[in-house]
Amino acid sequence: MGAVQAQRTLVKSVPEVWAELSEDGVLGRMLGGRFGEIRLTHLTPESSIEWESELAAGLVELEPSVFGTRVRLSALIAEPPPPPAVAVTAPPRIGLLARLFSRRLPRRPQTPPPLVQAPPPQIDPQQARDTLTAILDEIGAARHRPFSRDAGASARIT
Numbered sequence: 001m002g003a004v005q006a007q008r009t010l011v012k013s014v015p016e017v018w019a020e021l022s023e024d025g026v027l028g029r030m031l032g033g034r035f036g037e038i039r040l041t042h043l044t045p046e047s048s049i050e051w052e053s054e055l056a057a058g059l060v061e062l063e064p065s066v067f068g069t070r071v072r073l074s075a076l077i078a079e080p081p082p083p084p085a086v087a088v089t090a091p092p093r094i095g096l097l098a099r100l101f102s103r104r105l106p107r108r109p110q111t112p113p114p115l116v117q118a119p120p121p122q123i124d125p126q127q128a129r130d131t132l133t134a135i136l137d138e139i140g141a142a143r144h145r146p147f148s149r150d151a152g153a154s155a156r157i158t
Contacts, residue, residue, distance in 0.1 A: 004125050006132035007072040010140040014062050014069045018046045020139055021060055027051060030138060034131045035075065035123065054078075055123050071139065073132040077123050 010017060021027055027049065028038035036053040043049055049060040058075040 002125055003074060003076050004128045004132060005072065005074045006129060006136055007070065008136045008140065009065050009068055009070045010136070011068040012140070014046050014064055017062055017069045017071060017139060021049060021062075027060070030135045031131060034127065056128070071136060073135060075128055075132060077125065077128060 021030075022043060027040065031038055035058075036055045038051050038053050041050045041052050047062055051058050051060075056075045056077045058073065061072040061074075063070045063072075
C-alpha cells in the first residue's frame, strides 16, 4: 500500500534510546497492537531494528546527532490479498429429445460454496503515522526530574 515515516531528534543518547526499543516486547507494546503481533527480525546494535507483522513491516533507525539521537521510524503497510475467485459451474445442458424421453434422475444435492476467509484488517496510513509519532513522543518523554530534590514536597516562599 505505502510507506509511512516519522522522525525526530530526541535529547537522549543512542544507548538510552537503544535500551528502550531493543527489548522484545517493548516495541510491540509501543506499537499498541495497531500493526498486529510484532516480531523483531534483525537487530544492528545501537543502529537499527527491523520488525514485521502480518499487516506491516518496519524499520527503526538510530543515528547520533549534535543534540542527541535522530530516530526515524518507518512502516511499509502490506496490501490486502485479492479476494479469491469463486468458480460458478452451470448445470450441464440436456437436449430437447433427452429431456422428453429420458427418465427423471434424482437431483444431486448442491455442494455448499467454499468458505471465504475474511481479509485481514486494513491499516489506515494516517493512523499508522499517528502511532509512529506517539512512539516518538513516548521515547522522548522525560522519565525523571533532574533538578528536583524532593519531588513530594511543595516549594514554600516566605
